[in-house]
Amino acid sequence: MDELKKLDPLLHSELRLAIISVLLTLEEADFTFLKEKTGATAGNLSVQIDKLASAGYIEVRRELVGRKTRTTCSITAKGKTALEDYVSTLREYLHL
Amino acid sequence: MKQKEFNANGACDANSVNDQNRTMTGAASNGAAMTPEKSLEIITSALAEARTEFSRGAGAPMLIWGASVLLVAGLVMLTLYLTGNLNWHFLWFAIPAIGTPFMMLLKRNEEKRYGRAVNPISSAIGSVWLFFGIFSVVYAILGFFFRIPSITPIIVLMLGLATSITGGITRTWGVSLLGIIAGIGGLVLYYSGWMQWTDNILGAPIMMAMMSILLLIIPGLIYNRIGMMQESGRNKR
Numbered sequence: 386m387d388e389l390k391k392l393d394p395l396l397h398s399e400l401r402l403a404i405i406s407v408l409l410t411l412e413e414a415d416f417t418f419l420k421e422k423t424g425a426t427a428g429n430l431s432v433q434i435d436k437l438a439s440a441g442y443i444e445v446r447r448e449l450v451g452r453k454t455r456t457t458c459s460i461t462a463k464g465k466t467a468l469e470d471y472v473s474t475l476r477e478y479l480h481l
Numbered sequence: 482m483k484q485k486e487f488n489a490n491g492a493c494d495a496n497s498v499n500d501q502n503r504t505m506t507g508a509a510s511n512g513a514a515m516t517p518e519k520s521l522e523i524i525t526s527a528l529a530e531a532r533t534e535f536s537r538g539a540g541a542p543m544l545i546w547g548a549s550v551l552l553v554a555g556l557v558m559l560t561l562y563l564t565g566n567l568n569w570h571f572l573w574f575a576i577p578a579i580g581t582p583f584m585m586l587l588k589r590n591e592e593k594r595y596g597r598a599v600n601p602i603s604s605a606i607g608s609v610w611l612f613f614g615i616f617s618v619v620y621a622i623l624g625f626f627f628r629i630p631s632i633t634p635i636i637v638l639m640l641g642l643a644t645s646i647t648g649g650i651t652r653t654w655g656v657s658l659l660g661i662i663a664g665i666g667g668l669v670l671y672y673s674g675w676m677q678w679t680d681n682i683l684g685a686p687i688m689m690a691m692m693s694i695l696l697l698i699i700p701g702l703i704y705n706r707i708g709m710m711q712e713s714g715r716n717k718r
Binding site: 392398399402403406409410411412413414417418419420421422455457468471472478479 | 515517520524526592593595596599
């Protein structure tokens, strides 16, 4: 039997996959939006965003709005490619 | 065999999966390895939500601007009727002054509640209405310097065009159809002796009041309804 490609372990996580899938369709989104969309806790979301940013899959911008810091995320070209590869591997698994 | 391999790959990430709470679909992961179906569901759900995301917030701005135009049209109608002084047409410039603070308030509340996201659909629609606003205001200002044709039919046509494009971008064909019918219909009505039928000076505000209902308020209500249906659909899931 042909050896199947390994799934990207960084994307093979519910929350990280949800974050990157949401960002794929947007130009950018802030932390509150991602929290609302994914239903994750602030702490967990923050950790996963940092992991994706460290891998270069997303870009994180922090700016001061009034007295609060707004964290805005956007997907990078590397992130888009990684998600495309992940989906094509999934298709192989599912014979789609 | 393939399922096993998949799970084995998934297991390498089990630690990070463990600390997750809920996903977009609202399901608890409980550290279980993801199945290919689950992964695909997360991705498809995100893509589908993005396509419909615009509808949630689209109704309110149209209702705000529709109500602003309707209010000013009512005021213009009343003042023209009572005084007959055409200078009351300057009140049209109050539309941005009334609508803008409400829009800023709406934006602030939405961002506080749902967060801020820029998607290509809302950007495109925002541009359509921004340019509609610029063209309308500039055309009205040009009236001070040049002898230009009446502003009412031009605004009706541009308003119909902006509403149709909005409906087209969001694939809400009812809104597009309303834009075409009301925009072109209003224009035909205007040139079919509308000003004579409506006692001339009241023709413009009556026409604008009708258009604000057909091209802003009704589409706003349509988008609100779509948004509510999507919201209840999400909650059921």
